[in-house]
Amino acid sequence: MMQVDVAVIGSGPAGLTAAIQAHKSGARKVLLLEREEELGGILKQCIHNGFGLEQFKQNYTGPEYAERLIKELEKTGVQCFLNTLVTDLSSDRVITALSPEHGALEITAKSIVLAMGCRERTRSSVGIPGTRPAGIFTAGVVQRFVNIDGYLPGKKIVILGSGDIGLIMARRLTLEGATVIGVYEIMSYPGGLKRNIVQCLNDFDIPLYLSHTVTEIKGKERLEGVVISKVDGNLHPVQGTEELIECDTLLLSVGLIPENELSKKAGIELSPATKGPVTTEIMETSVPGIFACGNVSTVFDLVDYVAQTGTAAGAFAAQYAFGSLSADRQSVDIVAGENVRLLFPQRYGFQDDLVLFIRAAEPVEKPVVIEVTPPGSKVNRVYARPNEMLRVKVPKEKLAEVRQPIRVSIREK
Amino acid sequence: MRSDRALAREIQGEIEKTTGEKVAVSMSDGIAGLRGHLTSHQAALEAGHLVGSLDKVREVVNDIVFPGKMRFKSPPGVSEELTGREFDVVIVGGGVIGLAVARELSQFNLSIALFERHNDVGMDQTTHSNAMIHPAIQAKHGTLRWEMNYKGNPMWDDTARQLDVDFKRVGTLIVAENAGEEALLPYAVNAAIKHNDPEPKLLDRDDLDRVEPGLAPNIRKGVLVWNTGIINVFELLIAYAENALSNGVSIFLDTAVTGVQTEDFSIKAVDTTRGTVKTGLLINAAGLYADRIAEYAGDRFFSIHPRKGETIIFDKSYQPVRTVFAPVSIAAESQESKYTKGGGIIPTTDGNLQFGPTAMEVCDREDVSTTAEGCDYLFDKFAPVLERLKPGYERPDKGKIIARFAGCRAATYKEDFIIEPSRKVRGLVHVAGIQSPGLASAPAIVERVREIIRGERHPAVNDKFNPVRKRQVRFSELDLKQQDELIRANPLCGHIVCRCENVSEAEVVRALHGDVPARSLDGVKRRTRAGQGRCQGGFCTPRIVEIASREMNIGKEHVVKSEGKSYVLSGRTK
Incomplete structure (x- = not known):
């Protein structure tokens, strides 16, 4: 059985930064496990830009951003297993993995960082009735087909959901010569970032229809059309508003879910709100020595946020591996108050500053104040929108005396 | 034939009384023919059911026209490659029945061809079934449907063992929620004794906990109909096909029958989309199109009316029951519902819970679309049952539905199986009207067909017949050491392409090169489970397109999801 100090599962932005930071923090044997053939x-x-604006003060594309991290990783002694899929994880930190090169192997790690990312919600998870023809994809699958494999999914495209990948793909497919008929969003506000609405839809005259959804799929072999309906305030389709739209492709950009099959196997407590592990500010899960960062914890808006959690996870996983984190650490819960749909992290463990990521439940288009009580910190923002995460930092010193749950609220000013 | 005319008039009067509309009725040899125009599909169905329910009527041919009635178009010819070939037996239909008949007859020295219109086996009823081996407590006692179910159910232990297919007798558990329902349980026992189960079990709480842990405290009594089974229906189809092939049967996929040639009321040849083959014996196992085949052969004496069933399937992480689970209230309802919505709470051998199927008469035999109403109906009916009776589990969640599917049952208006030699055409055997519980009945049905053929043709025994088929190794079922050895021998075994179901590239490659090869993404999915998990192909689709393109030696833009023009991709980027 292989033995390492820190094992990192997944080599996206979270895993790469965690592995680099674990090594920087002094862990000697760091193993990075990646199921694909590349990091x-x-x-x-x-392949669009907008990566690393905060972290590197650069406007990188995804591959460029990855390349920068990979170069940095190569300077470290981090060992990488590619084409290696982790199939099991135990609470005593034994990893089971499969790979063509290394066979079926078991690895014990002093500490583990989970960085498996997230997966896309599917047609079934949003429950669209109708036939089951070819031509229905999640946006990320199409992104791979177009950008990696060099193939187009179709020519007349409807996009359901205004998540960021859907918006990015609306532009990408238009540039490839396909016709994007429209983006339909069931909510009354968009799901993706404002900058993507402007740069990917408005700039290309692609209409965005809010409070609309797809209510039926038509077509036997290949998709022939979709029925679009308006929805009411309870998100129920309004009878009589159905409209048949001819198309050969339906892209779904209807949300991402943290990928936590392994976390469940290890018995890690998951948050019903984020669907990711409940973690502390040092990214430690409910199982000591197992850390989580990036989109496996909660789906972040920006890669900079992901990297920030990866850095914390890597640093503290290293500390755990060489035993400098005490075994009997206290923690208090962090709970969602007024107009807060989800929160990350969900616990405070008195080891570091608290960086809170907050998603509003309802949009507030006027100045708001974010309250963190105790200690009673107040932070002002010009608005609060569910599609744009709020980030608030509370210094460690202010939290030292806290003994009761910390409540986070968003109030109109 | 005065009595026929009198009966026809009587039936005409009945229809007019019930539907208020006039149709022409003819009677001959117990076969009722209905003609004329009605205002709706529903009215035409009602007329058919009404006539079908009469004891004096053996079968119903329903030619009533109504707005929206589908016209049947015979598929166009593809080639003449089979013209000139001759077979002792031709089987039409590669569903579970056609395949099982082929395998059964391969124990004789007969040359056998099976024609299937789809590019894979079992694509209509079988793969859209709930993969359940029913106990004989639902079909009406005295019908052929009941008899085949009764005889077929116990045969599955041997059949599944020979074919090496996952099969488990999980039982149907009928539980009482209160004292009133407890009083009804002995009736369920009686029904089981009478028509099905040699040892029905009336269980008290201790026994219940062993069979189905985690029941609500108010449940004190239940009945276990122990012989209900669940089976891996995808594996079963491949198993039947592989075993038939290895015993000398020729299976032609993508080949539709377009005509039947007879001479002096004897079968002479069968026209297909790939040419005309000579044969003296035709077995009509054409499921949804069995009435067309009968018509081609000049023996049209029944009509198939498609009855759609929708099912919803949950993620493996939601496994609240081990048994086919029914409170008394639902068990009692399904006994009487014949044409209306039904369904149940049914586990699968792969660990995905199902709610379904519904029952909805439709015009189009190809209608396999799901509906919001169907899904809501199933969820609203069964989710509260589980919430109430299995309180220890998380609430059923619509977000955990990983797939919805639908299929059409090939029902006749007598709602019974037809397994008999034609009364008009020599060399024609009908195995028609096979709907639920057709899967459970399959071993008994094929035995009956075998005896018909034996009686008519006295075929010699095939000494080389081997009923045993071994399934391929499933990588995810091996222990770590065995997995490691396999990867050392073939590195593709270590390359997992479907992470939800842990399917390796080696398994996908094998599915594409099997005896009954997968020709589509869905074909790979049915054989390997790749794409059947919670991400529904989100991760593996690009990988499987790539492997299929490589192994089938076609461009990625030619890889199909199912068949025909179901291309996954439209072409290259700029």
């Missing part, structure tokens, strides 16, 4: 995770297919 970089989903970054490789994100």
Whole structure:
């Protein structure tokens, strides 16, 4: 059985930064496990720019951003197993993995960083009735087909959901000569970032229809059309508003779910709100020595945020591996108050500053104040929108005396 | 034939009384023919069911025209490659029945051809079934459907063992929620004794906990109909096909029958989309199109009316029951519902729970679309049952539905199986009207067909017949050491392409080169489970397109999802 100090599962932005930071923090044997044949995770297919603005003060494309991290990783002694899929994980930190090169192997690690990212919600998870023809894809699959394999999914395209990947693909497919008929969003506000609405839809005259959804799939072999309906305030389709739109492709950009099959196997507590592990500010899960970062924890808006959690996870996983984190650490819960849909992290463990990532439940288009109580910190923002995560930092010193749950609220000013 | 005319008039009167509309009725040899125009599909169905329910009527040919009625178009010819070939037996239909008949008859010295219109086996009813081996408690006692179910169910232990297919007798558990329902349980026992089960079990709480742990505290009594089984239906289809092939049967996929040639009321030849083959014996196992085949052969005496069933399937992480689970209220309802919506809570051998199927009469035999109503109906009916009776589990969640599917049952208006030699055409055997519980009945049905053929043709025994088929190794079922050895021998075994179901590239490659090769992404999915997990192909689709393109030696833009023009990709980027 192989033995390492820190094992990192997944080599997207979270895993790469965690592995680099674990090594920088003094862990000697760091192993990075990646199921694909290359490092970089989903970054490789994100050929648009907007990566690393905060972290590197550069406007990188996904592959460029990954390349920068990979170069940095290569300077370290981190060992990488590619084409290696982790199939099991135990709470005592034994990893089971399969790979053509290394066979079926078991690895014990002093600490583990989970960085498996997320997966896309499918047609079934949004429950669209109708036939089951070819031509229905999640946006990320199309992104791979177009950007990695060099193939187009179709020519007349409808996009359901205004998540960022869907918006990015609306532009990409238009540039490839396909007709994007429209983006339909069930909510009354867009799912993706404002900059993507402007740069990917508005600049290309692609209409965005809010409060609309697909209510039926038509076509036997290949998709022939979709029925679009308006939805009411409860998101139920309104009878009589159905419209048949001819198309050969339906892209779904209807949300991402943290990929936590391994976390479940290890018995890690998951948050019903984020669907990722409940973690502390040092990214430690409910199982001591197992850390989580990036989109496996909660789906972040920006790669910079992902990298920030990866850095914390890597640093503290290293500390755990060489035993400098005490065994009997205290923690308090962090709970969602007024107008907060989800929060990350969900616990405070008194080891570091608390960096909170907050998603509003309802949009507030006027100045808001974010309250973190105790200690009673207040931060002002000009608005709060569910599609744009809020980030608030509370210094460690202010939290030292806290003994009761920390409540986070978003209030109109 | 005065009595026929009198009966026809009587039936005409009945229809007019019930539907208020006039149709022409003819009677001959117990076969009722209905003609004329009605205002709706529903009215035409009602007329058919009404006539079908009469004891004096043996079968119903329903030619009533209504707005929206589908016209049947025979598929166009593809080639003449089979013209000139001759077979002792031709089987039409590669569903579970056609395949099982082929395998059964391969124990005789007969040359056998099986024609299937789809590019894979079992694509209509079988793969859209709930993969359940029913106990004989639902089909009406005295019908052929009941008899085949009764005889077929116990045969599955041997059949599944010979074919090496996952099969498990999980039982149907009928539980009482209160004292009133407990009083009804002995009736369920009686029904089981009478028509099905030699040892029905009336269980008290201790026994219940062993069979189905985690029941709500108010449940004190239940009945276990122990012989309900679940089977891996995809594996079963491949197993039947592989075993038939290895015993000398020729299976032609993508080959539709377009005509039947007879001479002096004897079968002479069969026209297909790939040419005309000579044969003296035709077995009509054409499922949804069995009435067309009968018509081609000049023996049209029944009509198939498609009845759609929708099913929803949950993620493996939601496994609240081990048994086919039914409270008394639902068990009682399904006994009487014949044409209306039904369904149940049914586990699968792969660990995905199903709710379904519904029952909805449709016009189009190809209608396999799912509906919002169907899904809502199933969820609203069964989710509260589990919530109430299995409180220890998380609430059923619509977000955990990983797939919805639908299929059409090939029902006749008598709602019974037809397994008999034609009364008009020599060399024609009908195995028609096979709907639920056709899968459970299959071993008994094929035995009956075998005896018909034996009685008519006295074929010699095939000494080389081997009923045993071994399945391929499933990588995910091996222990670590065995997996390691396999990867050392073939590195593709270590390359996992479907991470939800842990399917290796080696398994996908094998599916594409099997005896009954996968020709599509769905074909790979049915054989390997790749794409059947929670991400529904999100991760593996690009990988499987790549492997299929490589192994089939076609461009990626030619890889199909199912068949025909179901291309996954439209072409290259700029």
